[in-house]
Amino acid sequence: MLGALGHAPFIYFLSAFPPPSIVPNPNFLRFSLMAISARIAVIGDVHGYWDLREDSKALQLLQPDLVLFTGDFGEENVELVRSIADLKFAKAAILGNHDAWFTPCFSQEKKDGVQLQLECLGENHIGYRRMDFPQQKLSIVGGRPFSHGGKAMFRKQLLSARYGVKDMKASAKRIYETAIGAPEDHLVIILAHNGPTGLGSRADDICGKDWEYGGGDWGDEDLEQAISKLKENGKFHVPPLVVFGHMHKELTYGGQRKMIVVTADNTIYLNGAIVPRVTSYSGEEGKVGGNFTSSETSCTQSVSRGTKRAFTVVDISDGKVDKVTESWISVVGDETSSDEANLMYQSGISKC
Ligand SMILES: [Zn+2]
Numbered sequence: 001m002l003g004a005l006g007h008a009p010f011i012y013f014l015s016a017f018p019p020p021s022i023v024p025n026p027n028f029l030r031f032s033l034m035a036i037s038a039r040i041a042v043i044g045d046v047h048g049y050w051d052l053r054e055d056s057k058a059l060q061l062l063q064p065d066l067v068l069f070t071g072d073f074g075e076e077n078v079e080l081v082r083s084i085a086d087l088k089f090a091k092a093a094i095l096g097n098h099d100a101w102f103t104p105c106f107s108q109e110k111k112d113g114v115q116l117q118l119e120c121l122g123e124n125h126i127g128y129r130r131m132d133f134p135q136q137k138l139s140i141v142g143g144r145p146f147s148h149g150g151k152a153m154f155r156k157q158l159l160s161a162r163y164g165v166k167d168m169k170a171s172a173k174r175i176y177e178t179a180i181g182a183p184e185d186h187l188v189i190i191l192a193h194n195g196p197t198g199l200g201s202r203a204d205d206i207c208g209k210d211w212e213y214g215g216g217d218w219g220d221e222d223l224e225q226a227i228s229k230l231k232e233n234g235k236f237h238v239p240p241l242v243v244f245g246h247m248h249k250e251l252t253y254g255g256q257r258k259m260i261v262v263t264a265d266n267t268i269y270l271n272g273a274i275v276p277r278v279t280s281y282s283g284e285e286g287k288v289g290g291n292f293t294s295s296e297t298s299c300t301q302s303v304s305r306g307t308k309r310a311f312t313v314v315d316i317s318d319g320k321v322d323k324v325t326e327s328w329i330s331v332v333g334d335e336t337s338s339d340e341a342n343l344m345y346q347s348g349i350s351k352c
Helices: 003-007 009-015 027-032 050-064 079-084 113-124 157-162 168-180 221-231 296-305
Strands: 038-043 066-069 090-092 129-134 138-142 187-191 239-243 260-262 268-271 278-280 307-317 320-332 335-346
Touching: 003 187, 009 157, 038 050, 050 307, 066 138, 079 113, 090 113, 138 168, 168 187, 168 221, 187 221, 187 268, 221 335, 268 320
Parallel strands: 038 066, 066 090, 138 187, 187 239, 239 268
Antiparallel strands: 038 307, 129 138, 260 268, 278 307, 307 320, 320 335
């Protein structure tokens, strides 16, 4: 595991790369391009389905190096976000539109729900930021927080006040500039709440509008522009992986969304929004096990009968995304096991 890496990337950067004067030979950097290997667990839109103890047990089984959260934890559910911050795995998270549900602008009088959530997450909130993991040669780059998709920017006043971003163009530039600062030998992974435009406009496309007849592309154009500029720049081969949520797997009028797209230039777009991400073996489908809203009794009953919990697991080896799996982990008491593993991608072949 990365462990404390997420909190002290700079220190690890210094230890991983000797200063230029003592680089032993010109092959050092070439050698350092190899052997990128990591496991990433994506936790898509939480919407209340989170229990620190139960999810920690599941993650202990999966053993990820890094956990990525696509946001929408609740409706400004500060306690839940605090519990996410307490997770003892290296992590990055981005707030979604539901995480700014009641707060159109920052309060001057008292700390509002958005400020409190940002405070809880601290350095782990990736919005318009970058986290470098030199040991794994990974950089995680954050997109625009609070996105709800479509042409209009949601929570403009929050974005302007906190990030100085006033429109889509400025947002695209900000994401691009954040990414372009990553070390050249790193894999750049983008984490956003919603995916980019340009990936289809059918209701079941990865960012397709499913609540209106006729569909429509509900992606974020700033994200598409930023990725396109990154590809033009050529500093990185391509961003190999773009992770997001917001557009749920279950469609409003039935059926399931396409959750992965691999483009011709080998960028993998991955939607992690499996909602609900927890179900109970008792047959209930509910916010079980520490959802902060249901009664203690129902929590206890659900946990004792056990739950299965969804993660999208990305395995990277030799500097490439090797495999992506929708993984359901069974947690019954202290027993954990794989309940279901649906292969979504392997070695360049998309399966769904
Ligand atoms: Zn959302």
